[in-house]
Amino acid sequence: xxxxxxxxxxxxxxxxxxxxxxxxxxxxxxxxxxxxxxxxxxxxxxxxxxxxxxxxxxxxxxxxxxxxxxxxxxxxxxxxxxxxxxxxxxxxxxxxxxxxxxxxxxxxxxxxxxxxxxxxxxxxxxxxxxxxxxxxxxxxxxxxxxxxxxxxxxxxxxxxxxxxxxxxxxxxxxxxxxxxxxxxxxxxxxxxxxxxxxxxxxxxxxxxxxxxxxxxxxxxxxxxxxxxxxxxxxxxxxxxxxxxxxxxxxxxxxxxxxxxxxxxxxxxxxxxxxxxxxxxxxxxxxxxxxxxxxxxxxxxxxxxxxxxxxxxxxxxxxxxxxxxxxxxxxxxxxxxxxxxxxxxxxxxxxxxxxxxxxxxx
Numbered sequence: 001x002x003x004x005x006x007x008x009x010x011x012x013x014x015x016x017x018x019x020x021x022x023x024x025x026x027x028x029x030x031x032x033x034x035x036x037x038x039x040x041x042x043x044x045x046x047x048x049x050x051x052x053x054x055x056x057x058x059x060x061x062x063x064x065x066x067x068x069x070x071x072x073x074x075x076x077x078x079x080x081x082x083x084x085x086x087x088x089x090x091x092x093x094x095x096x097x098x099x100x101x102x103x104x105x106x107x108x109x110x111x112x113x114x115x116x117x118x119x120x121x122x123x124x125x126x127x128x129x130x131x132x133x134x135x136x137x138x139x140x141x142x143x144x145x146x147x148x149x150x151x152x153x154x155x156x157x158x159x160x161x162x163x164x165x166x167x168x169x170x171x172x173x174x175x176x177x178x179x180x181x182x183x184x185x186x187x188x189x190x191x192x193x194x195x196x197x198x199x200x201x202x203x204x205x206x207x208x209x210x211x212x213x214x215x216x217x218x219x220x221x222x223x224x225x226x227x228x229x230x231x232x233x234x235x236x237x238x239x240x241x242x243x244x245x246x247x248x249x250x251x252x253x254x255x256x257x258x259x260x261x262x263x264x265x266x267x268x269x270x271x272x273x274x275x276x277x278x279x280x281x282x283x284x285x286x287x288x289x290x291x292x293x294x295x296x297x298x299x300x301x302x303x304x305x306x307x308x309x310x311x312x313x314x315x316x317x318x319x320x321x322x323x324x325x326x327x328x329x330x331x332x333x334x335x336x337x338x339x340x341x342x343x344x345x346x347x348x349x350x351x352x353x354x355x356x357x358x359x360x361x
Contacts, residue, residue: 003056005133006108006205007048008097011041011061011069011115012084017276017342019349020333021310024361029115030068033280035294040274041115045073050126051111051133058082058101059115060093063240079231085240091219091254092246094201095212096239099223102205103230109137110208112201112251118283120270128267132202135167135263142211143170143202144256146195146264147271152185155275157197157252160188161264170263176252195266199273201251207261215258219246277326277342281308308339333360 015028022028029041036043041059048057059069059076063083069076082096094112101108111129119125132143146159157178161171176197180188188194203211212220222242229238256262272279284292290306293299295313302320311317311329319327326342328335337344353361 001051001053002109002133003053004105004107004109004137005052006056006101006105006110007052007058008094008101008110008112009041009044009048009057009059009115010090010093010112011059011065012087012093013114013116015116016349017345019345020335020360021328021330023331024358025064026068027065028274030065030072033274034118034284039072040117041069042072043119044113044115044117045076047119047122047125048111048113050122051129055080058097060084060097062087083236083240085243087248088243088246089248090251091216091249092243094208094251095216095219095223095246096243098203098205098208098212099226100230100235102209103227106205107137108205109133110203110205114199114273116274117198117200118270118272118274118279122269124267124269125271128265128269129200129202131167131169132265135170136202136204136207139166140207140210140261141166141170141203142207142256142259142262144173144262144264145198145200145202145267147198148266148268149189149194149196152182152189153196154179154182154185155279156273157199158185158188158194159197159264160191160194161266162193166263170265173256173262173264176257195264196271197252198267198271199252201256208255211255211259211261215255216249219254222246277308277328277345278339281326281339284308306339331360 011029014024015022018028030039032039054075058080060082061069063085066081066083069081098110136143159173160175162174164172222245226238229235272283281292286292293309298316299309300318304319304322306324307322308326324339326337326339
């Protein structure tokens with residue numbers, strides 16, 4: 001296993017679209033949301049153990065989740081858990097992890113990935129990441145993984161690529177498009193040169209540090225000034241103070257959409273970003289009338305179909321005459337809504353917060 005291979009797992013989000021199961025105190029990456037016996041972050045960590053030495057895997061998360069990371073990933077040393085004092089989107093968390101690693105090993109090549117994705121074909125995933133790490137090590141490129149789309153999905157970002165390629169398989173990126181309308185998504189699929197944006201990045205430490213200098217110079221300065229304290233006892237307090245100066249911006253918008261050395265690897269490894277209850281419904285095993293029930297021991301359904309049900313295991317639940325609904329209960333909160341209106345959950349969370357404060361969020 002290459003000692004220059006590193007992984008950064010981004011685990012700072014609150015997963016509000018999975019409310020009420022995902023809470024700000026215990027978000028979805030720390031939940032066994034698919035009923036597999038392992039949480040999403042545990043699955044992500046185990047995938048990267050096939051690619052990097054375990055001491056080269058880092059988690060960037062909100063300071064409030066340090067205890068959860070330690071509980072769920074007991075093999076991680078404190079120095080591998082990088083904490084953020086405030087939420088500032090993905091660019092600062094990528095900068096923190098990559099500058100720290102570059103300080104430790106200037107020859108590092110790094111894969112950056114979210115903590116909450118589903119990968120069905122782990123062998124294909126490992127092959128794609130290893131191939132990307134090799135190309136990143138030998139070229140000055142910023143690589144992203146693109147998923148071959150199976151349908152015109154409006155919930156994903158899209159990457160358009162050209163025929164120009166390096167190492168045969170890595171195509172130059174032409175455009176990034178955030179969640180399009182259905183009509184535009186259909187034209188993307190028909191054109192054949194668009195991929196879903198998986199939010200997984202691979203680059204050398206040198207290339208990404210240089211990219212921050214070129215495209216986000218103020219953020220580059222903040223994390224470059226911290227070089228003397230990385231991997232020392234002063235790191236946490238220094239970085240927490242520095243974080244307050246960071247702008248709230250994504251790595252996609254801040255760097256990937258602006259840089260001219262971005263390449264995409266078209267990939268197929270059974271990927272889902274598990275962003276919504278609909279994505280869980282699509283992946284989960286269904287009964288003969290299309291119901292998904294997790295856990296299913298004490299749920300009885302009469303004349304009900306195509307429902308997504310997730311309730312506490314000890315609770316007896318009877319549903320009759322319900323079709324195409326989401327029924328979720330957790331933390332003394334019950335949510336019942338049509339499956340085709342689940343995009344309103346974020347607004348519901350905002351309304352609940354406005355009416356009852358943070359108690360139920």
